[in-house]
Amino acid sequence: MINSSGKMFTPIRIGSVEMRNRVALAPMSLESITPFENSYLDNRCKEYLVQRAMGGVGLMIVSCWRVDEDIEPMHHFHCNILTRGALYSIVELNEILHSFGAKVFYQLTAGFGRVGSPHPPGGGQPVAPSALPAFWDPKVTCRELSTGEIDTLVEKFGFWAGELKKAGVDGVELHAHEGYLFDQFSCAVFNKRTDKYGGDLEGRLTFAREILHAIKASAGDNFPVVYRYGLKHYMKGYFKGAVPGEDFKEFGRTLEEGLEMAKILERDGFDALHVDAGCYDSWYWPHPPNYMQHGCMAELAAQVKKEVNIPVIAVGRLDDPEVALEVIDKDKADIVAVGRGFLADAHWANKVRYGEVDQIRPCLGCHDACTGRLFNGKPMCCAVNPTVGRELDYQIHKAPEPKKIMIIGGGPAGMEAARVGAMRGHDVTLFETREKLGGHLVAGSVPEFKKDIRKLMSWYEIQLRQLGVTVLTSTPAGLETIERQRPDEILFCTGSVPLVPSIEGIDNPKTAHCIDVLNGEVTLGKNVVVIGGGLVGCEIALWAAGGGRKITIVERLEALMSSGPTVSKENRQMTIDLLALNNIEIRLLSTVSRVTDDQLYLMDSGFNQSRMEYDNLVVAAGMKKDDRLFLEAEKLFKNVRRIGDCLEVRNIQGAIWDGYEVARRL
Ligand SMILES: Cc1cc2nc3c(=O)[nH]c(=O)nc-3n(C[C@H](O)[C@H](O)[C@H](O)COP(=O)(O)O)c2cc1C
Numbered sequence: 001m002i003n004s005s006g007k008m009f010t011p012i013r014i015g016s017v018e019m020r021n022r023v024a025l026a027p028m029s030l031e032s033i034t035p036f037e038n039s040y041l042d043n044r045c046k047e048y049l050v051q052r053a054m055g056g057v058g059l060m061i062v063s064c065w066r067v068d069e070d071i072e073p074m075h076h077f078h079c080n081i082l083t084r085g086a087l088y089s090i091v092e093l094n095e096i097l098h099s100f101g102a103k104v105f106y107q108l109t110a111g112f113g114r115v116g117s118p119h120p121p122g123g124g125q126p127v128a129p130s131a132l133p134a135f136w137d138p139k140v141t142c143r144e145l146s147t148g149e150i151d152t153l154v155e156k157f158g159f160w161a162g163e164l165k166k167a168g169v170d171g172v173e174l175h176a177h178e179g180y181l182f183d184q185f186s187c188a189v190f191n192k193r194t195d196k197y198g199g200d201l202e203g204r205l206t207f208a209r210e211i212l213h214a215i216k217a218s219a220g221d222n223f224p225v226v227y228r229y230g231l232k233h234y235m236k237g238y239f240k241g242a243v244p245g246e247d248f249k250e251f252g253r254t255l256e257e258g259l260e261m262a263k264i265l266e267r268d269g270f271d272a273l274h275v276d277a278g279c280y281d282s283w284y285w286p287h288p289p290n291y292m293q294h295g296c297m298a299e300l301a302a303q304v305k306k307e308v309n310i311p312v313i314a315v316g317r318l319d320d321p322e323v324a325l326e327v328i329d330k331d332k333a334d335i336v337a338v339g340r341g342f343l344a345d346a347h348w349a350n351k352v353r354y355g356e357v358d359q360i361r362p363c364l365g366c367h368d369a370c371t372g373r374l375f376n377g378k379p380m381c382c383a384v385n386p387t388v389g390r391e392l393d394y395q396i397h398k399a400p401e402p403k404k405i406m407i408i409g410g411g412p413a414g415m416e417a418a419r420v421g422a423m424r425g426h427d428v429t430l431f432e433t434r435e436k437l438g439g440h441l442v443a444g445s446v447p448e449f450k451k452d453i454r455k456l457m458s459w460y461e462i463q464l465r466q467l468g469v470t471v472l473t474s475t476p477a478g479l480e481t482i483e484r485q486r487p488d489e490i491l492f493c494t495g496s497v498p499l500v501p502s503i504e505g506i507d508n509p510k511t512a513h514c515i516d517v518l519n520g521e522v523t524l525g526k527n528v529v530v531i532g533g534g535l536v537g538c539e540i541a542l543w544a545a546g547g548g549r550k551i552t553i554v555e556r557l558e559a560l561m562s563s564g565p566t567v568s569k570e571n572r573q574m575t576i577d578l579l580a581l582n583n584i585e586i587r588l589l590s591t592v593s594r595v596t597d598d599q600l601y602l603m604d605s606g607f608n609q610s611r612m613e614y615d616n617l618v619v620a621a622g623m624k625k626d627d628r629l630f631l632e633a634e635k636l637f638k639n640v641r642r643i644g645d646c647l648e649v650r651n652i653q654g655a656i657w658d659g660y661e662v663a664r665r666l
């Protein structure tokens with residue numbers, strides 16, 4: 001039980017609107033649940049939000065909406081557009097969300113500016129506050145928005161805010177963070193204008209101020225408007241972010257300017273400030289990966305709170321209940337916004353409120369299925385919760401007839417299948433050879449920056465116990481066990497085993513697989529070489545770094561993390577920046593060609609040979625499926641299936657999703 005004052009679950013006001021508690025659902029692109037070609041929030045979007053309102057959210061911030069589609073043409077899946085059709089569905093959705101006691105703010109964007117598509121649909125030039133190189137293709141120069149276009153945007157913000165108010169929306173938030181158009185207007189690096197929209201900070205905030213006034217004029221003075229912005233940009237230059245703790249000169253917004261902004265925004269009449277950090281060039285700040293601490297931006301919110309009297313919303317890995325409660329209890333912020341915590345567990349707020357924190361399915365900070373899918377044009381979801389965005393279809397119903405299900409292998413696929421199978425009312429037995437459930441999660445959760453995986457393992461153990469799954473650890477299961485058990489369904493979740501490249505001398509005693517290293521079976525010396533620059537190789541290098549140890553990653557491809565499951569933009573960018581900060585040497589397009597007792601022989605793509613001394617050679621060259629038992633069993637028994645790595649080597653998401661998909665149909 002966490003010791004807390006309980007203040008998080010007391011009401012608070014933003015302007016005239018009272019929230020039942022101090023928990024907001026951080027805005028997360030609805031357009032990636034269903035592209036709004038027909039400008040209508042469909043049942044997928046509705047149910048996704050309704051589940052979170054049922055889960056105890058006080059304020060739903062529904063993102064992300066444009067008021068105009070002509071000035072900055074966009075592909076429909078990049079952003080929702082406010083239309084009459086959209087309003088109809090917004091009315092209905094508000095009614096439901098209000099029935100569950102949540103307040104509803106819509107997040108409005110002025111556009112993407114320099115970070116939008118360099119080649120907008122229909123041709124033409126991208127737009128920005130000033131003539132800037134486009135982020136995604138710096139050869140393309142954005143055109144400066146005309147004052148006429150700015151006037152149109154201001155007018156449309158006013159109009160649509162009025163319409164949203166009539167539709168029952170309680171307030172709006174301006175999407176002025178993470179480097180989009182509003183943010184570009186407010187920052188001197190991106191705004192070089194010489195008219196009233198540029199110049200000093202007051203001038204650069206004119207665009208937001210005029211929009212605020214237009215909204216208030218149309219929707220009324222008591223219609224709350226929140227400004228969401230990054231207090232500091234953490235930019236070392238264009239396309240260069242700065243990681244926490246790095247000594248650097250701020251190229252973007254400084255902390256001092258961010259605090260000055262807070263005072264101006266309050267004076268101008270904004271009703272609350274929603275504070276994070278970073279921008280596109282330092283994307284891992286607004287989208288903090290697992291390498292960031294829980295509550296990584298809470299101290300920034302706390303600094304703003306000292307400067308203003310309007311409510312301050314903190315955000316950023318606040319899904320750890322202890323950290324979130326402390327933010328409120330210690331008055332670092334008035335409201336906590338939680339994003340991915342609500343993807344991983346729709347009922348996060350109620351579970352915190354009722355002291356059921358061990359029932360919360362944790363977010364891993366991986367971005368594999370949320371932004372990772374969104375940026376690849378796939379519907380947003382969650383690695384640990386495959387029901388996100390399909391809550392209606394993916395409910396688990398009791399099976400018409402209980403079956404006896406035997407699951408072999410207690411990694412993520414096996415644990416998820418056991419959980420879902422038991423929820424369906426089946427009699428499930430889970431066999432695990434090792435002493436502990438988890439499979440590769442056990443080694444994978446050793447680094448401190450992977451500690452949320454430990455929480456996930458505990459969560460599964462609790463769920464399986466509560467659901468009455470028979471868990472047999474230290475119990476290998478073979479063909480005779482199946483014969484004896486006579487199950488109706490058999491699921492093989494036997495996972496994967498390390499791939500060891502065929503290199504002369506690789507069986508040297510100084511060679512170890514990364515799993516053994518993580519499990520503490522090997523003591524690392526001062527000079528470590530890692531074969532394989534996939535995510536696992538990079539992370540083991542980061543974990544082993546420090547204490548004067550020299551680490552080299554040898555990767556045969558031309559870039560790190562370029563094979564295996566896609567690593568999201570923010571996690572990849574931060575991994576690379578952390579490797580650089582830790583002075584980890586990267587040898588791309590290179591292979592280890594021979595291993596001797598004291599030397600490694602390397603070869604690059606030009607067939608140039610070099611040698612290096614080493615203390616340990618750590619192999620992180622991938623895994624191969626372990627399906628030996630499955631192949632035997634399927635010859636002898638009916639209803640035998642395999643899931644997880646044993647089917648195809650992937651990541652945690654692949655394993656959990658297989659477990660869910662298969663078990664919910666048994
Ligand atoms: C899938 C996804 C989509 C997001 N879309 C938006 C958005 O449309 N508008 C916005 O302001 N922030 C967006 N964010 C950022 C979140 O609001 C939030 O600031 C971020 O995820 C950090 O909070 P968390 O650690 O609680 O997830 C998005 C985040 C995710 C994961």
Ligand code: SF4
Nearest residue numbers: 363364366367370383
């Ligand atoms: S995909 Fe990963 S980061 Fe995103 S919500 Fe799920 S667990 Fe969290």
